[in-house]
Amino acid sequence: MNTKTDYPPWLNQAVFYQIYPQSFYDTNGDGIGDIPGIIQKLDYLQWLGINAVWVNPCFVSPFQDAGYDVADYYRIAPRYGTNRDLYRLCREAHKRGIKVCLDLVAGHTSIEHPWFKASCRSSRNKYSDRYIWASSAVWGANPPLPMIRGYAERDANYVANFFYFQPALNYGFARPAAEQPWQQPVDAPGPLESRKELNKIMNYWLSHGVDGFRVDMAFSLVKLDPGRKETIKLWREIIQELRTFYPGTIMIAEWGNPEESITAGFDLDFMFHVGVPGYADLLLNEKCFFRRHGGGNIMGFLESYLEQASKTQGKGLISIPSANHDIKRPSSDGRTASDLKVIFTFLLTWPGVPFIYYGDEIGMRYIPGMPSKEGGYTRTGARTPMQWDDGQNAGFSIAGKDRLYLPLDPRQNRPTVKKQAGDTGSLLHHVRKLIALRKNSPALQAVGALIPLQVKNNDRHFAYLRQSGSERFLIALNPSADPSQVRIKGIKTDKLAPQISHGARAYAEGDDIQIDMDGVSYGIFKL
Numbered sequence: 189m190n191t192k193t194d195y196p197p198w199l200n201q202a203v204f205y206q207i208y209p210q211s212f213y214d215t216n217g218d219g220i221g222d223i224p225g226i227i228q229k230l231d232y233l234q235w236l237g238i239n240a241v242w243v244n245p246c247f248v249s250p251f252q253d254a255g256y257d258v259a260d261y262y263r264i265a266p267r268y269g270t271n272r273d274l275y276r277l278c279r280e281a282h283k284r285g286i287k288v289c290l291d292l293v294a295g296h297t298s299i300e301h302p303w304f305k306a307s308c309r310s311s312r313n314k315y316s317d318r319y320i321w322a323s324s325a326v327w328g329a330n331p332p333l334p335m336i337r338g339y340a341e342r343d344a345n346y347v348a349n350f351f352y353f354q355p356a357l358n359y360g361f362a363r364p365a366a367e368q369p370w371q372q373p374v375d376a377p378g379p380l381e382s383r384k385e386l387n388k389i390m391n392y393w394l395s396h397g398v399d400g401f402r403v404d405m406a407f408s409l410v411k412l413d414p415g416r417k418e419t420i421k422l423w424r425e426i427i428q429e430l431r432t433f434y435p436g437t438i439m440i441a442e443w444g445n446p447e448e449s450i451t452a453g454f455d456l457d458f459m460f461h462v463g464v465p466g467y468a469d470l471l472l473n474e475k476c477f478f479r480r481h482g483g484g485n486i487m488g489f490l491e492s493y494l495e496q497a498s499k500t501q502g503k504g505l506i507s508i509p510s511a512n513h514d515i516k517r518p519s520s521d522g523r524t525a526s527d528l529k530v531i532f533t534f535l536l537t538w539p540g541v542p543f544i545y546y547g548d549e550i551g552m553r554y555i556p557g558m559p560s561k562e563g564g565y566t567r568t569g570a571r572t573p574m575q576w577d578d579g580q581n582a583g584f585s586i587a588g589k590d591r592l593y594l595p596l597d598p599r600q601n602r603p604t605v606k607k608q609a610g611d612t613g614s615l616l617h618h619v620r621k622l623i624a625l626r627k628n629s630p631a632l633q634a635v636g637a638l639i640p641l642q643v644k645n646n647d648r649h650f651a652y653l654r655q656s657g658s659e660r661f662l663i664a665l666n667p668s669a670d671p672s673q674v675r676i677k678g679i680k681t682d683k684l685a686p687q688i689s690h691g692a693r694a695y696a697e698g699d700d701i702q703i704d705m706d707g708v709s710y711g712i713f714k715l
């Protein structure tokens with residue numbers, strides 16, 4: 189590919205896998221997944237064909253929010269192993285052509301972080317302005333930001349970024365109010381120090397072989413920032429500087445607004461459950477497109493996606509993840525392996541960068557009603573241990589059942605890697621074939637052109653072309669229970685070779701293409 193882009197060109201071929209480390213693979217029998225466990229499973233990931241991983245936070249933490257409450261950015265949490273294990277993970281992954289991205293919680297720390305403990309003191313010190321404090325604890329201002337009152341010895345309230353125990357780091361305010369002197373400008377000494385620390389943290393891990401970061405709540409840094417203008421400026425500066433030392437660094441935003449985040453210098457961002465609309469209409473709503481009886485169509489998603497894609501073209505990429513640790517897995521609400529095959533056919537033939545959430549490749553289920561663990565609440569059901577085989581604890585751990593990080597999917601016939609690896613008709617093999625096809629086909633990769641074919645309001649199917657040079661694919665999807673027919677006018681072809689398909693037949697008729705589709709079917713045809 190010789191298209192010039194503003195992001196590392198390698199990303200055009202990337203297929204990511206998200207690992208929630210506590211639930212992936214436990215090597216020392218304490219019931220919690222660990223970094224040596226990820227290393228042991230790298231061969232599996234290589235077999236699957238993925239070439240990058242994002243690991244959820246694995247740093248020292250009291251784990252009130254599953255590690256999104258960092259207490260030491262420079263140390264791997266002992267329950268996951270040591271820094272050396274992480275360096276080894278990078279080396280072993282690189283040997284297999286897999287990049288490693290860590291989760292960078294840039295906007296807040298844990299209340300257990302030594303910076304915050306010092307910041308809580310009433311005597312002025314180096315960390316007094318590392319967080320955002322408004323005085324007084326009793327009569328303090330009540331700005332449109334979540335303030336925590338009465339926590340500290342210091343006579344002031346702090347701004348929380350997410351949960352109360354995640355105090356916001358001070359990167360300043362876009363337009364500090366004159367009558368609110370505690371709102372510091374972005375170039376005040378406190379905010380500048382916060383930036384410097386962020387730089388240091390990133391440099392540290394990059395210098396030890398990490399390839400990049402997924403930045404948690406990347407949009408949240410500068411407060412009361414209309415249009416995120418100052419936050420965008422801040423990231424542009426940070427990322428530019430970083431790139432002078434580590435040019436290939438991959439920067440992934442948890443932002444949910446590719447137009448903004450890519451302007452901020454990130455290489456890619458998600459369309460998912462928050463931010464710009466579309467993802468919920470695709471996968472989550474009751475009436476979403478990928479639901480047999482939901483009655484939904486592709487329009488809501490498509491319009492939003494095309495708008496974002498046109499605004500970010502050539503500058504950055506958009507990812508539509510299979511799920512993540514914050515939302516329901518696609519295997520929920522009665523979806524079966526057949527439904528999931530349609531979904532993955534879409535995800536892996538769509539432009540941008542696919543992200544597969546661990547276990548989705550075998551159709552691991554979202555478990556409703558799971559008691560909350562480490563601040564998971566309803567998210568907990570998407571965080572259960574990976575199901576490797578039919579052995580003890582599904583091969584996840586040799587610990588006693590009651591010591592597992594979370595209980596396993598209790599079903600007798602729960603899917604496992606082992607079962608599906610031995611069955612070429614399984615979802616796992618489907619995903620693997622799709623990844624392989626994508627790898628060998630520039631038209632299906634990030635920069636291949638996308639030409640959506642017209643859909644009418646009540647259409648339950650969706651078809652599109654992907655194209656690069658003379659290579660051209662037609663993809664047709666019908667997630668609904670009912671058969672459907674698609675007529676594509678004005679595409680003359682003498683070749684419609686099915687690559688990966690089920691229940692979909694495409695043939696040329698004069699200047700048109702006719703596709704007959706069974707209920708719950710998909711087809712990728714090479715033109």
Ligand code: GLC
Nearest residue numbers: 253256293350404405513514
């Ligand atoms: C992000 C994470 C989520 C976490 C929150 C606070 O949204 O994905 O898991 O709870 O940020 O850090």
Ligand code: CA
Nearest residue numbers: 214216220222
């Ligand atoms: Ca362990």
